[in-house]
Each structure stands twice: as C-alpha cells, then as structure tokens.
Amino acid sequence: MKLILQLLFVFFINLGFSQDYREASIIFNDSSSIQGFAEIKDNAIYFKVKQEDKADKWSYDFAKGLVFSAYGYSEKYEYVEFEHSKPKLLQVVEEGNVNLYRDAKIYFKGGNTNFGANNLPTNTGGSWEMSEAFYVKRKTELYVTDIKFSFNLRAKKYFGDCKKVIEKIDNKKFTKKNIKDMVFFYNEYCGSDDQ
Incomplete structure (x- = not known):
C-alpha cells in the first residue's frame, strides 16, 4: 500500500510539472549518447538538449534506451525485443548474466472518475491500482521471457x-x-x- 501511495505521489508531481522534462541521457543504437532532458510517452522517448527546446520523438528504430539521472539517483530504460510484438521500452531493474526488466502501469479501477479544473482526476468509489510484469533475458537471447506469468x-x-x-x-x-x-x-x- 505504501508503494502505491508513493507511486501516486510521483505520478501527480509529474503531472504538475510535465512541462519540465527530467535530466537524462539518450542512448542510440550505435551506443553513442547525448545528455539533455527527456520523458517517456506511449513507448517513445521525447528528448531535448535544453529545457527550453522543443522535444524530438525517438523510437527503437534509432534509440537503444534512456537513463534518467538526478540527485545521485539513476533509472534506466531499454527497448527490448518481444517474440510476437514490437520492441517495448522497459525499466532495467537488474543487469548481469540475466537482465531483469519491469513494466509497471498505474490505473484507476471502479468508481467514477471526473477531471477537475486543474485536470487532476477526482474519483468517487474505486481505487488506484498498479500492475507489474517482469521479464528476463540473457545476453545470448534475442527475446525477453515473461517470468511472472x-x-x-x-x-x-x-x-x-x-x-x-x-x-x-x-x-x-x-x-x-x-x-x-x-x-x-x-x-x-x-x-x-x-x-
């Protein structure tokens, strides 16, 4: 329960400051990288070199992944291959002989959702919930394996x-x-x- 509340807090903070992208480095398929500011939306990386710039959209065709970094903390995302679908941008939880990837989603279940003047959701009945999927992959493997299912x-x-x-x-x-x-x-x- 505490984790869900923390995630909701981060979610609402991000909504309030969505015009400010987070400090990040984008990693390209040739392993080169550029530092700047980024956010993730709909399986795409939106990246800009300066906060005041307009963001460019990057997908798995050109980008390998992204590393958010600020305040001594880093969070890495990589495009990973699935056997029967397009690559997906997932959080890297562990790197080693077996890499562990996480796909988390927060959603509202049940009740009625209305959006107030500040565009933040208000609800009556129902609750916020999180779903997680975990995938594993060895360096020698082309596709990830869903380990939770x-x-x-x-x-x-x-x-x-x-x-x-x-x-x-x-x-x-x-x-x-x-x-x-x-x-x-x-x-x-x-x-x-x-x-």
Whole structure:
C-alpha cells in the first residue's frame, strides 16, 4: 500500500510539472549518447538538449534506451525485443548474466472518475491500482521471457541450471512477489559469464 501511495505521489508531481522534462541521457543504437532532458510517452522517448527546446520523438528504430539521472539517483530504460510484438521500452531493474526488466502501469479501477479544473482526476468509489510484469533475458537471447506469468513453471525452466534457485522456488522462498530477489540471487551465486 505504501508503494502505491508513493507511486501516486510521483505520478501527480509529474503531472504538475510535465512541462519540465527530467535530466537524462539518450542512448542510440550505435551506443553513442547525448545528455539533455527527456520523458517517456506511449513507448517513445521525447528528448531535448535544453529545457527550453522543443522535444524530438525517438523510437527503437534509432534509440537503444534512456537513463534518467538526478540527485545521485539513476533509472534506466531499454527497448527490448518481444517474440510476437514490437520492441517495448522497459525499466532495467537488474543487469548481469540475466537482465531483469519491469513494466509497471498505474490505473484507476471502479468508481467514477471526473477531471477537475486543474485536470487532476477526482474519483468517487474505486481505487488506484498498479500492475507489474517482469521479464528476463540473457545476453545470448534475442527475446525477453515473461517470468511472472505462470511463475513456477517458467521460473523453474528458465533458471533450471541453478539448483539453489529451484530449491528456493520449491520452498516458496522465491515467488512472483520477490522476482527481483531471485534474479539478484541468480546473478550473484549461479550465473556465469559464459551463458
């Protein structure tokens, strides 16, 4: 619940200051990068060198990803390939022998939503909710794998080369609620650079 409230706070702060893009570096497909200001909308990167400039729209055709950075904190996003759909811009949670990607969405469920004079949603009944999907990918793989859907089956198959991870899945120490911990553990204790 606390996480949802924090995400809502960030969401409303971003709505209030949407004319100010966040400090970021855009990374192009040739691995070059440029520092400036950016935001993400509808699977596209809107980037400008100076805050007062007009933003240019970039997609996976030319951009590899984006790194937001400010106040000693960074948040990385990359376009990742899916087997049956176009690449999607996802947050990079962990990088290692297995990379972990997160796709999170906040939405309003139930009740009636009205928009007040300041264009902020007001609601009667219902609640804000968040959905998350997690994807994993090794450097040698072309496409990401949805690890949250059918968690036990897919996680055991994907991490089948590590008995410690399988044991922790069987003992319910790794579940779809702590996928991050499982990938961190795998990268630390099981994975090898040869994979």
